[in-house]
Amino acid sequence: MKSSSGKYYIGLDHLRAIAAFMVFSWHFIHAAIPFTYAPSFFPFSLINEGHTGVALFMTLSGYLFAKLLDGKKMKYFSFLWNRFFRLAPLLLFVLVVVGIRLYFQGQNISLYCRQILAGVIFPTLPNGGWSIVIEFHFYLILPVLLYLSRKSKYSLGIILCCAILVRLYLYHALGEIQSLAYWTIVGRIDQFLLGMIAFQMRTFFKGRHFLVLSGFIAFSIFYWSFDKSGGFYNNPSYPSNRLIWVYLPTLEGLIYALIIAWYDNSFVHSHGRVSRFVALIGTYSYSIYLLHFFFYRIILFLMIRYIMPVSNFYIAFCFSVLGFLMMVPIAALSYRFIESPFLKLRTKYLIEDQVESTIELQLESGADSVGA
Numbered sequence: 001m002k003s004s005s006g007k008y009y010i011g012l013d014h015l016r017a018i019a020a021f022m023v024f025s026w027h028f029i030h031a032a033i034p035f036t037y038a039p040s041f042f043p044f045s046l047i048n049e050g051h052t053g054v055a056l057f058m059t060l061s062g063y064l065f066a067k068l069l070d071g072k073k074m075k076y077f078s079f080l081w082n083r084f085f086r087l088a089p090l091l092l093f094v095l096v097v098v099g100i101r102l103y104f105q106g107q108n109i110s111l112y113c114r115q116i117l118a119g120v121i122f123p124t125l126p127n128g129g130w131s132i133v134i135e136f137h138f139y140l141i142l143p144v145l146l147y148l149s150r151k152s153k154y155s156l157g158i159i160l161c162c163a164i165l166v167r168l169y170l171y172h173a174l175g176e177i178q179s180l181a182y183w184t185i186v187g188r189i190d191q192f193l194l195g196m197i198a199f200q201m202r203t204f205f206k207g208r209h210f211l212v213l214s215g216f217i218a219f220s221i222f223y224w225s226f227d228k229s230g231g232f233y234n235n236p237s238y239p240s241n242r243l244i245w246v247y248l249p250t251l252e253g254l255i256y257a258l259i260i261a262w263y264d265n266s267f268v269h270s271h272g273r274v275s276r277f278v279a280l281i282g283t284y285s286y287s288i289y290l291l292h293f294f295f296y297r298i299i300l301f302l303m304i305r306y307i308m309p310v311s312n313f314y315i316a317f318c319f320s321v322l323g324f325l326m327m328v329p330i331a332a333l334s335y336r337f338i339e340s341p342f343l344k345l346r347t348k349y350l351i352e353d354q355v356e357s358t359i360e361l362q363l364e365s366g367a368d369s370v371g372a
Contacts, residue, residue: 011269012064013282015260019056020285023128024327025320026050028296032310032319035233039313042224047317049223049231051182054131055252057289058188061135062195063260069146069350070199076143078349083139085342087286091125091132093338094290098126123183127293130183137185138192149196156200160193160250167246178239181249182232191253198257205261212262219255280328287331287339288324295330299323 025047039048046052095116102112115124123130148155167186171177181187198205205212226244229235235242269275281288300310303319310316 009064009067009264010271010275010279011264011267012060012260013279014269014275015056015060015263016282016285017278019053019060020281020288021321021324022047022050022053022056023289024050024292024296024324025317026053027292028300028320028323029313029316031297031300032304032316033313035231037313038224038227038231043220044313044317045224045227046220047320048313049227051232052223052252055188055191055249056256057131058134058138058191059195059198059253059256060260061138062192063199063257063264064195065142066146066149066196066199067264073351074143075349075351078347080139082346082349083136085345086339087132087135089342090287090290090334090338091129094127094129095125097294127290129290134185134188138189145193145196149200153200156193156197160190160197163189163193164247164250167249171243171246176239176241176245178242178245181245187245187249190249191256194250194253194257195260198261202261202265205258206265208262209266212258215255215258219251222251284328284331284335287334288327291330291334292327295327296323299326 026049029048029050037048039045099109099112103109119125119129119133121133123133125133145156145159148159163186167177167181170180170186177187226235226248230240232238235244300319300323303322304310307319308315310319
């Protein structure tokens, strides 16, 4: 999120760090605590159902690209080139490591290769790679979304309404919509769109502290109710046949878009030690997101063996905080030796309409989706 003009949006890196923690804790906690458990204190349901961190990642992507491309033109194929070298190296590394592990486990490697090829369209890539595919699908339609948003301020809202109606139709046609709503752009498009809309309305959200607090509390209570009724896997089963999955992506995108626009525009963000450390986690969030699948069970095993057993959600949550911090140096090594070398291969793709003719965007702060 840093450009050659020196701009850096540290606040968005803070939010990216939170999204990475939510996803990490979702996997870490439920390696020890059954999915049927729901915490009594309602805000913790956003951690207990930490898969919603992916929605925060997706909404951040929509907001960030609307912010970066506001009033500018881009060289589209150069944009795709840059995004490939930002996201592909670590994803390919993960796919190779998973393939090697499957080989030594005696698994069918040809089947795995077919799974990877199918992953260009379908959510079949391991270690959260499926969400990178959704991000790529968003890149494919981004020029159209930008064009329409500049033609009419209502266009993105109309597309959002159409997406909801499409899911409603598919729900009645298929009998369930969770699979498409969570794992594909059929549901995630709402979050990209709401991120873009939030940037358009950023001045409205500036300083609206009571609105944001009220929205967050209401959303937390809603998610607590969702968690109590079975959550992701037990509502009543997976995939769920409940209507909630028609509108859940929209609700997630709505509250996260509100929080992002408010946080980005209402404060002068500190560059002190704590702020910079949290932002650094945001920088490494892509590595944390893809690599934590290799480590979280090992970390949990060591904590149980050398600290104490996990007897309830709150102990698991505290352990997840420690485990997340343990992932930071691992992610730092990944960023330094796997991600950073390929950033030099990116080219200029952004064209200013006013003073500068072309600037190079250096998105150094992790994948703009990601998420789970």
